[in-house]
Every structure is written in structure tokens, then in C-alpha cells.
Amino acid sequence: MTGDLHNELSGRRILVVEDERLIALDIQDILKRWGCTVIGPVATATEALALIADECPDSAILDVHLDGETSEPIAVALQASGRPFLVITAYPRSHLTGTLSVAPLLSKPVDEKKLGQELSTLIRDARP
Amino acid sequence: MTDGQTQTVEESLRAQRAALADFGLFAFQSDDIDTLLHRACELVSAALNVPLVKVLEHLPDRGEMLIRSGVNWEPGVVGHETFGDNEDSPGGYALRADQPVVSADLSVEDRFRxxxxxxxxxxxxxxxxxxxxxQAPFGVLEVDAREPRNFGGDDIAFLRTYANLLAAAIERVRAHDALRQSAREQGVLARELGHRVKNVLGLIRALASLTSAEGRTAEEFRGAFIDRLQALSAAESLVFESSDERVDPLALAHEVLAPYRQGDPKKIAIEGASVRLSPRQARMFGLALHELATNAAKHGAIGVAQGAVRLGWHLEEINGRRISLTWQEVDGPEIIPPKRTGFGTRLLEDVVAHELRGKAELLYERRGLQYRLEFPVDEKDDDGRSA
Known part of the structure; x- marks a missing residue:
């Protein structure tokens, strides 16, 4: 499976938004092992929005609750520019609202296999 | 309506019995105190053929009796008007006397005004x-007639039975409310705890994943991972033990560094100001001290007989309160900066600085390794940064 993922995800540019730094580095390392280019990780909506504009990510992984804000504006910007994303949270799905609630959801702690599958499905489906 | 006089004794007793039965059923089904009190006033008014009835709630903290409920009073009376809970008022007098009080003619009353x-x-x-x-009386049930009236033994017996029914119903509603409130709070706590457990599991996963397996035997990997988990657990334990979820860094430092200070506490001298760390800060503080100590034991001052460490922190006032910490190794072996960036270095420089929103640097100095960390005191009360 790792080999397939490596092929599908290799070279993909993935934005990582996560304010818990250890978890952010964990996700970053996982993505790097799959051959992805990691944009970030960043911990605020402002930084994430700037990276979406400047770095043209193919897709994104969003933590829901950042310090005193949520990732909703990031989700809106990604959706508007046609970029698929997935959401990682320690809360149940029923806590999610708005654009965040329509994205695929992974529960914390992150399951590496599921993350790989969801991400490659997202990127495959988004391909024109 | 002319109060009372037109009823025969038999009629009034029948009306009173009916009122008791009606109210008994109502009291059993109602789960709201104000509805209960209002219905009680209505039924008493009808049964005694007296328009004005009210319930005075005793508010001992304020030394007052509040007209909590009533029928046929002018607007603005019920829920607002109060009397002193002393002998000056009829209600206060009854409360103090702890028995029914009748005043057949207020114009000649001399016990109260x-x-x-x-x-x-x-x-x-x-x-x-x-x-x-x-524990203490809820208050009094008061019937007010617009003409002098000598309320008799039957009236008083009826009202006492009625007030006792009311008392039981009030207690039942209060107990229900308390249970409901407690269940709600438990539910919130359980959800919050569930969220926290998942977050901590996420951290543990990250620790396991970021602990390098490269160049290590399985035993070495297990040791390195479990030691880190231990440092995280020490911080979590102190968070759970504290009443306000704040952690004293001195207690945390002693806990995490204990294995390296056994036999000789001077090996790591600890001196720190009294501050309170948020749960999130405490985790990072614990993990950082563990990394410093384990590195110093392997490559630095703790690993050699004459070596020592001075750990200290103090508060500074620069754009708000900040904590400034220094870990200084002395008399250790020659320090060689590592060739590659391992988890320890990443944690000490990158993770800690990000999580604490401060600055962190590792200095490979000639006299020994120095780690400097400076971060704002978390004045917020919550631990709600991530989910």
C-alpha cells in the first residue's frame, strides 16, 4: 500500500494547518515519507490563507479549532479555489458547522493508513 | 365578592377538601416551582372564598420575605415586593413564631404592623x-381578607395541610432541578474529558512517531519512547491533581528530573520563581526538561562525575509577564554539536518555541551546553488551543 500511496501522492503539495506543534510535525513527517511537499505547517488562519495564495497547494489537512478561531475561513478559501481538503478533529462530527462539515473527517489521533487513503481519494477525484 | 360569609360551613369544608385533592394531584405532576405556587394560591383563594392569597419566600441571606407568588394583586407586586423577615410584618411574625398566626382585625393588631x-x-x-x-422553612402562605374575619380552626387546619403539601412539592421540584443540573454538568464534563483523552492520544502518537528508530535497537527505541511518555505523564498528573488546572513548574521539574538527582540533588540545582503553567505549557515544560536531562546524561554534564547543571527561571515584565528559563551545564565533557537534527533538538528548539509562543535556543558553549527559553505567562484560563 505504501508503494501505491507513494506513487499517487508523490510530488503533491499539501497544506497542513494544525496548532498542536507535535501533531503538526507528525503529520509533516508522514506526508514527507509519501513524497509530498508540505506547505506549512501553520497554526493560524491568516498564515494559511497567505500560503493558499502564494504556494498553490493541491490539497490541505485542517485541524478544526485553532487558538481562538476555527479553520472555517481556510475551508471557504479552499473550496472557492476548487482545492479538496480533509478535516482532523478530536470532536465528534456533530460539532462541525459550515464548510468544514462537508469535508471528509478523520478523528484524532490520526490513523496513518486512513489519512493516506482519504488523501489519495481526494486528489484522484479532483483530477480534471 | 364579599369574602367568606355567604358560604355555609358544609359548603366551605367541601370546597376545601376539593382544593386539597386537586392540588395534591397537580403538585405531584408539576415540575416548576412558580407554576406550583401560583396554582396553590388560586385554589386556596377559591376554597376560602378570599380573593387575595400569596406565598412569601424567605430569603435569609437578604433578611427579606419576597412575594414570590400570589393572586389578585396589583401588577408589580408579585415577584417584586418584599418585607423584612422580622416581627414587623405578619409573615415575618409567623416565620419567627414558627406557627400559624391569625389577625382577625388589623386595625387593632399590636403584635406587628x-x-x-x-x-x-x-x-x-x-x-x-x-x-x-x-433545612429551613421555605416561607409562609398568607391569606388576606378585605373585611375583619376570624379565621377558625377548620380554616387553619385546611391551610396547614395545604402548606405541608406545598412544602413536599417544592422539595420534590428542587431535588429534581438539582439532579437535572448535575446530570447536565456531568454530561459536559464527560464530553470535555473525551475530547481531552483524544488530544493526549494524539500527542502520544506523535511522540511515538517522532522518536527516531534509526540507528537504535528495539530496546533502545522502547526506552527512549517510554521515557518521553513518562515526562508527559508527569505533567498530566500534576494537571489532574491541581484544583485549578494550573501546574507549579518547580514541582514538575522535581518530578521529571528526579531520576537524575537521586543520591545527589546538587547534580541539578533547581531554582525557580513561583508561577503557574497552563496544562499545555506544563506538557512542554516537562518534555523539554526530560530531553535536556537525558541528553546531558548521555553526552553532557550529568554523565561525568564532576559535571553539574544549574536550572533556573524567573519572571520578567516585557510586554506583559514572561518567564525566562536557563539550563546551564558546567564542568562537563567537551560539547560537540550534533551532526543531524534528532527529535530532542527539534522538540527543544521548534516544538517548545511554537507551543509556548516564545523563543528557544540551544547554545553549544565551551563551558557547557546552555538552553535558553523565554515565553509569556498564560493568563487565560482554558486549555483550548487545539482540537
Whole structure:
């Protein structure tokens, strides 16, 4: 499976938004092992929005609750520019609202296999 | 309506019995105190053929009796008007006397004064009975007639039975409310705890994943991972033990560094100001001290006989309160900066600085390794940064 993922995800540019730094580095390392280019990780909506504009990510992984804000504006910007994303949270799905609630959801702690599958499905489906 | 006089004794007793039965059922089904009290006043008014009835709630903290409920009073009286809970008012007098009090003619009453609200409503005679409570009386049930009336033994017996029914119903509703409130709070706590457990599991996963397996035997990997988990657990334990979820860094430092100070506490001298760390800060503080100590034991001052460490932190006032920490190794072996960036270095420089929103640097100095960390005191009360 790792080999397939490596092929599908290799070279993909993935934005990582996560304010818990250890978890952010964990996700970053996982993505790097799959051959992805990691944009970030960043911990605020402002930084994430700037990276979406400047770095043209193919897709994104969003933590829901950042310090005193949520990732909703990031989700809106990604959706508007046609970029698929997935959401990682320690809360149940029923806590999610708005654009965040329509994205695929992974529960914390992150399951590496599921993350790989969801991400490659997202990127495959988004391909024109 | 002319109060009372037109009823025969038989009629009035029948009306009173019916009122008791009606209210008994109502009291059993109602789960709201105000609805309960209002219905009680209505039924008493009808049964005694007296328009003005009210319930006075005793508020001992304020030394007052509040007209909590009532029928046929002017707007602005019920829920607002209060009397002192002393012998000056009929209700206060009954409460102090702890027994029914009848005043057949207020104009000749000398035990208490008639409050303005009674005079305004043309009240000439009153009867009060106590509404009991579990610890102290809830208050009194007061019937106010617009003509002098000598409330008899039957009236008083009826009102006492009625007030006792009311007292039992009030206690039942209060107990229900307390249970409901407690269940709600438990639910919130359980959800919050569930969220926290998932977050901590996420951290543990990250620790396991970021602990390098490269160049290590399985035993070495296990040791390195479990030691890190231990440092995280020490911080979590102190968070759970504290009443306000704040952690004293001194207690945390002693806990995490204990294995390296056994036999010789001077090996790592600890001196720190009294501050409070948030749960999130405490985790990072614990993990950082563990990394420093384990590195110093392998490559630095703790690993050699004459080596020592001085650990200290103090508060600074620069754009708000900040904590400034220094870990200084002395008399250790020659320090060689590592060739590659391992988890320890990443944690000490990158993770800690990000998580604490401060600055962190590792200095490979000639006299020994120095780690400097500086971060703002978390004045917020929550631990709600990530989910």
C-alpha cells in the first residue's frame, strides 16, 4: 500500500494547518515519507490563507479549532479555489458547522493508513 | 365578592377538601416551582372564598420575605415586593413564631404592623401558615381578607395541610432541578474529558512517531519512547491533581528530573520563581526538561562525575509577564554539536518555541551546553488551543 500511496501522492503539495506543534510535525513527517511537499505547517488562519495564495497547494489537512478561531475561513478559501481538503478533529462530527462539515473527517489521533487513503481519494477525484 | 360569609360551613369544608385533592394531584405532576405556587394560591383563594392569597419566600441571606407568588394583586407586586423577615410584618411574625398566626382585625393588631401593600389593597384581616423546608422553612402562605374575619380552626387546619403539601412539592421540584443540573454538568464534563483523552492520544502518537528508530535497537527505541511518555505523564498528573488546572513548574521539574538527582540533588540545582503553567505549557515544560536531562546524561554534564547543571527561571515584565528559563551545564565533557537534527533538538528548539509562543535556543558553549527559553505567562484560563 505504501508503494501505491507513494506513487499517487508523490510530488503533491499539501497544506497542513494544525496548532498542536507535535501533531503538526507528525503529520509533516508522514506526508514527507509519501513524497509530498508540505506547505506549512501553520497554526493560524491568516498564515494559511497567505500560503493558499502564494504556494498553490493541491490539497490541505485542517485541524478544526485553532487558538481562538476555527479553520472555517481556510475551508471557504479552499473550496472557492476548487482545492479538496480533509478535516482532523478530536470532536465528534456533530460539532462541525459550515464548510468544514462537508469535508471528509478523520478523528484524532490520526490513523496513518486512513489519512493516506482519504488523501489519495481526494486528489484522484479532483483530477480534471 | 364579599369574602367568606355567604358560604355555609358544609359548603366551605367541601370546597376545601376539593382544593386539597386537586392540588395534591397537580403538585405531584408539576415540575416548576412558580407554576406550583401560583396554582396553590388560586385554589386556596377559591376554597376560602378570599380573593387575595400569596406565598412569601424567605430569603435569609437578604433578611427579606419576597412575594414570590400570589393572586389578585396589583401588577408589580408579585415577584417584586418584599418585607423584612422580622416581627414587623405578619409573615415575618409567623416565620419567627414558627406557627400559624391569625389577625382577625388589623386595625387593632399590636403584635406587628400591616405593610403598605396590604393597606393599599384594603386588607383588614390575615392568616399565615408556615411552608416547611428541608433545612429551613421555605416561607409562609398568607391569606388576606378585605373585611375583619376570624379565621377558625377548620380554616387553619385546611391551610396547614395545604402548606405541608406545598412544602413536599417544592422539595420534590428542587431535588429534581438539582439532579437535572448535575446530570447536565456531568454530561459536559464527560464530553470535555473525551475530547481531552483524544488530544493526549494524539500527542502520544506523535511522540511515538517522532522518536527516531534509526540507528537504535528495539530496546533502545522502547526506552527512549517510554521515557518521553513518562515526562508527559508527569505533567498530566500534576494537571489532574491541581484544583485549578494550573501546574507549579518547580514541582514538575522535581518530578521529571528526579531520576537524575537521586543520591545527589546538587547534580541539578533547581531554582525557580513561583508561577503557574497552563496544562499545555506544563506538557512542554516537562518534555523539554526530560530531553535536556537525558541528553546531558548521555553526552553532557550529568554523565561525568564532576559535571553539574544549574536550572533556573524567573519572571520578567516585557510586554506583559514572561518567564525566562536557563539550563546551564558546567564542568562537563567537551560539547560537540550534533551532526543531524534528532527529535530532542527539534522538540527543544521548534516544538517548545511554537507551543509556548516564545523563543528557544540551544547554545553549544565551551563551558557547557546552555538552553535558553523565554515565553509569556498564560493568563487565560482554558486549555483550548487545539482540537
Amino acid at each position: 400591616a405593610p403598605d401593600v396590604l393597606l393599599r389593597h384594603g386588607v383588614k384581616s390575615v392568616v399565615n401558615v408556615i411552608i416547611a423546608g428541608e
